Amino acid sequence: MDTTEREEIAALLARAAEADGRQAVSEQGRLALRNGRVDVNHLTSKDEHGVLVGYAQIDAEWSAELVVDPARRREGHGRALLQRTLNSGARRVWAHGGHPGAKHLAGEFHLELVRELRQLRRTAPAPEVPALPDGVTLRTFEPGRDEEAWLKVNAAAFAHHPEQGSWTRRDLEERQAEAWFDPAGFFLAEREREGGRELVGFHWTKVEGGLGEVYVVGVSPAEQGSGLGKVLTAVGLRHLARDRGLSTVLLYVDADNPAALRVYERAGFTVHEVDLVFEVRG
Incomplete structure (x- = not known):
């Protein structure tokens, strides 16, 4: 992947973050893109005019993150990109923010919810x-x-x-x-x-x-x-x-870590949003 393509993807990620109020790709994934790491698989989706409309990244553990340009959603690009991602070997797919559209797609592809990562916030x-x-x-x-x-x-x-x-x-x-x-x-x-x-x-x-x-x-x-x-x-x-x-501080903790959740709840943190991970069944 050359510098120009990485810049186009970064611009798409920035547009999606502004529209959604959260990042579609994790910090680890954004660093991998920026630094040109070769231990991840990058998939791009373009329209008939060669315009970038979607991006997916599959890491070394076969976990994937996907994003579609906010201006090109509800055109079938997300469904097609998810199919390509699964065909490329991804076993797990992140849905940052637990967006209803992502959950709907996961159900359509018979993916099973296996992880809930909670973002907690504290203002005190x-x-x-x-x-x-x-x-x-x-x-x-x-x-x-x-x-x-x-x-x-x-x-x-x-x-x-x-x-x-x-x-x-x-x-x-x-x-x-x-x-x-x-x-x-x-x-x-x-x-x-x-x-x-x-x-x-x-x-x-x-x-x-x-x-x-x-x-x-x-x-x-x-x-x-x-x-x-x-x-x-x-x-x-x-x-x-x-x-x-x-005054406002955030953190991430898995829903299946009750000990940590109790510590942070006692410190005044409450759930702000959740990230979900879906897995291929079987």
């Missing part, structure tokens, strides 16, 4: 920060020093997560290169050990489009139940509210 003053567990201290991320330690803890904390736990150094560095990356909002918790300090948890915040985000909160399995996750969540929320002046 910064919470009080509880005391850290004994022996744990807090500092911020240092680029060039902390990448490998962070990747190790992230993999352990999200060992069963379908996307987050498989991050590589490249995934991390792509985000470090983004304009929104700010190490001052990337908090690391360390525990005193013999011979030094060990990274045991983190809260990576993000600010983009006028909204704060609890981008990733992770705690080492050895620290589960210590209250560290609650402390890290509060530290990040305080940073977004007091240091960045943002």
Whole structure:
């Protein structure tokens, strides 16, 4: 895919985001498009005049995201693009925002709902920060020093997560290169050990489009139940509210993670919208 085609697709994604109020392709997918990654499959749909009307991306795990230009919807392009996507080997399809049209198409193709990713939002003053567990201290991320330690803890904390736990150094560095990356909002918790300090948890915040985000909160399995996750969540929320002046904060959490949902609900988060994943049956 050449630069011109990537720019055309990016423009289509921007038009769709403006019309729908959300992104049709995930951050990971947009980075893959922008950086020309070859570990994804890009499908484009054009009309009889060669005008781009739709785009689909299939990742290495055979999950797909699709979008049709808002001006060309209800012309059958989405149905045709979904058929091509499934014929290309996709096993799962995202429906960001759970749009009724996407759910209708999923039913038409006999796809089964297998995942619900909830976007929660909170608009409230910064919470009080509880005391850290004994022996744990807090500092911020240092680029060039902390990448490998962070990747190790992230993999352990999200060992069963379908996307987050498989991050590589490249995934991390792509985000470090983004304009929104700010190490001052990337908090690391360390525990005193013999011979030094060990990274045991983190809260990576993000600010983009006028909204704060609890981008990733992770705690080492050895620290589960210590209250560290609650402390890290509060530290990040305080940073977004007091240091960045943002009262509204969002985050994403799977509907089948009741423990995390309880933590965030107690912190004042409520459901804003949902993303759905449909899977090919059989």
